[in-house]
Amino acid sequence: MGSMKFSANLGFLWNDRPLPEAIRAAKDAGFDAVECHWPYAVPASEVKVALKEAGLRMLGLNTSRGNVSVGENGLSALPGREPEARAAIDQAIEYATEISAKAIHVMAGNSSGPRARSAFIENLIYASEKAGPDITILIEPLNHYNAPGYFLSTVEQAADIIRTVAKPNLKMMFDFYHVQIMGGDVTRRFEANLPLIGHVQIASVPDRGSPDHGELDYSFALRRVRELGWSSPIGAEYLPANGAVPDLAWLATFKN
Numbered sequence: 313m314g315s316m317k318f319s320a321n322l323g324f325l326w327n328d329r330p331l332p333e334a335i336r337a338a339k340d341a342g343f344d345a346v347e348c349h350w351p352y353a354v355p356a357s358e359v360k361v362a363l364k365e366a367g368l369r370m371l372g373l374n375t376s377r378g379n380v381s382v383g384e385n386g387l388s389a390l391p392g393r394e395p396e397a398r399a400a401i402d403q404a405i406e407y408a409t410e411i412s413a414k415a416i417h418v419m420a421g422n423s424s425g426p427r428a429r430s431a432f433i434e435n436l437i438y439a440s441e442k443a444g445p446d447i448t449i450l451i452e453p454l455n456h457y458n459a460p461g462y463f464l465s466t467v468e469q470a471a472d473i474i475r476t477v478a479k480p481n482l483k484m485m486f487d488f489y490h491v492q493i494m495g496g497d498v499t500r501r502f503e504a505n506l507p508l509i510g511h512v513q514i515a516s517v518p519d520r521g522s523p524d525h526g527e528l529d530y531s532f533a534l535r536r537v538r539e540l541g542w543s544s545p546i547g548a549e550y551l552p553a554n555g556a557v558p559d560l561a562w563l564a565t566f567k568n
């Protein structure tokens with residue numbers, strides 16, 4: 313696929329190591345960038361040093377999910393929880409600013425209905441304005457097996473919210489793994505939503521493994537992504553078959 317770039321998602325790859333070590337492992341493995349989920353237990357100053365030493369950019373991090381022990385998966389579409397949602401957004405912006413991260417995924421949470429939609433829209437306006445033009449705010453439709461009850465589940469719903477909020481730094485995380493499960497037609501839906509897409513992620517379907525097997529042919533899908541002009545690193549967000557150390561044979565194949 314020539315000159316495709318890839319970002320290691322350190323929420324899943326090398327996630328048994330401290331984040332600075334995972335950053336170094338990603339560099340050694342040949343990734344062009346990194347991204348993570350929830351880095352907050354590690355001081356941003358340590359992550360900043362590791363990124364500098366590796367010469368890699370952190371493409372994204374997520375807002376806190378809230379109380380994970382009771383199943384919370386984000387706070388921004390939960391009516392009545394605005395103060396906590398905005399504190400999570402503030403925390404993410406502060407961390408992202410310190411490490412010069414490119415994007416923040418604002419997690420919606422488990423909810424539905426018009427009040428949830430309004431809360432999400434207001435919180436996204438807050439996040440987009442507060443983040444400023446150098447940080448992209450992302451929202452990500454998640455599939456209903458991994459994230460049952462999550463507010464945002466389809467690309468079309470995300471597009472509607474992005475158009476309603478109408479802020480230039482609010483975009484969609486297009487994770488082919490989720491999009492394939494929630495209706496497929498992935499390359500057409502990628503093309504139709506291209507101006508609204510801020511980051512791309514991949515994993516095999518249905519097992520969420522490395523992107524070289526399963527029902528979705530990434531050698532075709534990523535060629536199409538590239539033909540459509542996408543040049544930023546693609547997020548490799550998959551669960552390695554052998555624990556945290558990833559199977560990486562696909563990386564050399566897809567890069568060349």
Ligand SMILES: O=C(O)C(O)C(=O)CO
Nearest residue numbers: 349374417452487513549
């Ligand atoms: O699960 C995903 O696909 C994510 O990208 C995420 O950020 C955590 O839910």
Ligand SMILES: [Mg+2]
Nearest residue numbers: 452487513549
């Ligand atoms: Mg994802």
